[in-house]
Amino acid sequence: MPNRLLTAFVAWSCTAFILPANALAQTSAPAPRDWPDTNPTRSLTQGGERAVPVRDISGLWSGLWGPRLGNQAKGVQLHPNDGTPANQPPYTPQGLELFRTHKPLEGYDEVPPAEANDPRTDCEPLGFPRMNHYNLGVRIYQDAFSVAMLYQYDYRWRVIWTDGRALPEVLDGGVEVNGDDYREQRWYGYSVATWIDDYTLEVKTVGTMPEDRVWLDNAGRPISDQVTVTETLKRVDYDTLEWSETIDDPKLYTRPWQTMKFELALQDPRVDVLTRYCSPREVEIYNEMFGDSASER
Secondary structure (H helix, E strand, C coil): CHHHHHHHHHHHHHHHHHHHHHHHHHHHCCCCCCCCCCCCCCCCCHHHCCCCCCCCCCEEEECCCCCCCCCCCCCCCCCCCCCCHHHCCCECHHHHHHHHHCCCCCCCCCCCHHHCCCHHHHCCCCCCCHHHHCCCEEEEEECCCEEEEEECECCCEEEEECCCCCCCEEECCEEEECCCEEEECCCCCEEEEEEEECCEEEEEEECCCCCCCCECCCCCCECCCCCEEEEEEEEEECCEEEEEEEEECCCCECCCEEEEEEEEEECCCCCCCCCECCCHHHHHHHHHHHHHHHHCC
C-alpha cells in the first residue's frame, strides 16, 4: 500500500508541474489568424528556395513590396514625366499635339484639380494599358486555355488567351477575328499569349479604346486604339515575377518604347486585399475639402 500511495503521489506531482507548462506554452503562442495581414509581405521562401513552377505564373503578386514600384504616380515607371529629355517619349507630331491638350494632376506638367481633364477624375475606367501603371497589384489565375489577371484597383480583370488563337487584326473602331468577324473595341482589349520558354509568357494586346477615352499614364501621355502592347511575364524564381511592357503605337509615337520593367513579389495567397474604387461622390468630397482650395492658390 505505501508503494502504491507513493506512486500515485509522484504521478500527481509530475502532472501538477507538467500541466502548467503546457498551458503556458499554449497561452504564449500567437493565436492562429484566420484573416492574414493585408500589408504586402514576402512569402516564406526567401531566395527562390523552392523549385520554380513550369509554365505557371499564378498567385497573388504585389509591386508594393520594398520600393513602391507599382505606384507609377508621375508616369510610366521607366520614363516618368520629370521634364528631362531622357524621359520624353518619341512623339509623332499628332502625339505631341494630343499630349499638350491633356491636363494631368501629376507629373512635370501637372495642373490644379479644377483645371484637370484626366478621365480618371470622372471615374471613367482606366482601360489598358493604363491599369498596368496605376497602384499595381494583381492576382493571377490560369487554366489550360487562359490566364486571368485580377487587378486590385477598382476590381477590374482581363483574360489573356493561351489556347493558340491568333491575335485579332486591328481595324478602324474595332478588330477582326477569324478573317471575317468584326468585334468592338474594349477597355482592356483582346489579349493572346504564348510561352516562349517554360518560365516566360509573352502577351500581345490590341483592340483597346481610342485616344479620346483613355490615357497611357497619370502624367497625361496619350495612347491610341492603334497600339499593340507587348508584355513579358517571367517567373524568375518561386517568389519573383518580372513584368515588362512595350508599346507600339505608330499613330502617336515614332517607334516602339518600353514603359515598365520591374519585379513583383509573391504574397500569401490567403490575403484579403484591400479594395480601392473610384467613387464619384468621394471625388466630389475630396474636391470640396482639398481640390477646390488648392486650385485657387
